[in-house]
Amino acid sequence: MNTKQLNETSKFLSYVLRHEPHAIGLQLDNEGWADVESLIAGAAKDGRILDIALIQAVVSSSDKKRFSLSDDGLRIRAVQGHSTASVSLQHVEKEPPEFLYHGTATRFLESIRQQGLIAGSRHHVHLSQDITTAITVGQRYGKPVVLKIEALRMHQQGFKFFQAENGVWLTAHVETRFISQHIDDL
Numbered sequence: 485m486n487t488k489q490l491n492e493t494s495k496f497l498s499y500v501l502r503h504e505p506h507a508i509g510l511q512l513d514n515e516g517w518a519d520v521e522s523l524i525a526g527a528a529k530d531g532r533i534l535d536i537a538l539i540q541a542v543v544s545s546s547d548k549k550r551f552s553l554s555d556d557g558l559r560i561r562a563v564q565g566h567s568t569a570s571v572s573l574q575h576v577e578k579e580p581p582e583f584l585y586h587g588t589a590t591r592f593l594e595s596i597r598q599q600g601l602i603a604g605s606r607h608h609v610h611l612s613q614d615i616t617t618a619i620t621v622g623q624r625y626g627k628p629v630v631l632k633i634e635a636l637r638m639h640q641q642g643f644k645f646f647q648a649e650n651g652v653w654l655t656a657h658v659e660t661r662f663i664s665q666h667i668d669d670l
């Protein structure tokens with residue numbers, strides 16, 4: 485199995501485990517878990533050949549640890565990033581570090597200045613612990629810009645933070661007053 489095959493499968497798994505399970509007739513439970521056997525069968529109907537070895541390779545090679553398998557290996561889920569309404573993952577609530585970062589594209593800044601950071605189609609706003617990761621996230625949409633979020637101050641004022649299994653920080657909304665500065669001369 486090569487990198488291209490792993491990347492393509494990872495994208496497919498993100499699509500069905502985060503966004504459109506019904507595209508292959510897959511059921512996710514509240515916590516986002518799907519049966520691996522049903523995933524393989526659903527994918528096959530869609531003309532996509534998956535097997536356990538390929539799925540395990542995608543899970544273990546994912547740079548951001550996007551997926552996890554249950555201990556018995558029978559179920560799989562995406563650890564964050566969902567948009568499907570059938571899933572409401574109970575992430576661990578946690579006190580965040582003083583600052584967290586959000587990578588975005590410069591073209592979104594005007595709207596972010598007005599509305600703060602909103603979750604859009606996903607269930608949460610995604611925040612990174614380090615600037616390098618935030619730059620990579622922002623680059624997906626254009627010229628990147630990194631916003632610095634006063635996470636601890638938000639938390640002290642009652643806003644909840646969660647940390648996904650893979651370390652990504654999540655919160656419902658970030659008001660403009662907590663976006664203290666941005667670094668746009670990258």
Ligand code: HQG
Binds near residue numbers: 498589596599606622
């Ligand atoms: C922007 C990937 C206008 C926001 C990444 C972002 C991450 C606004 C875009 C994870 C806005 C949403 C999530 C506002 C926020 N006005 N635009 N008020 N508030 N935005 O992809 O955080 O590789 O849904 O800045 O690495 O970019 O898939 O969220 O640009 O961890 O595992 O709206 O997805 O992980 O885009 O990325 P997204 P995101 P994976």
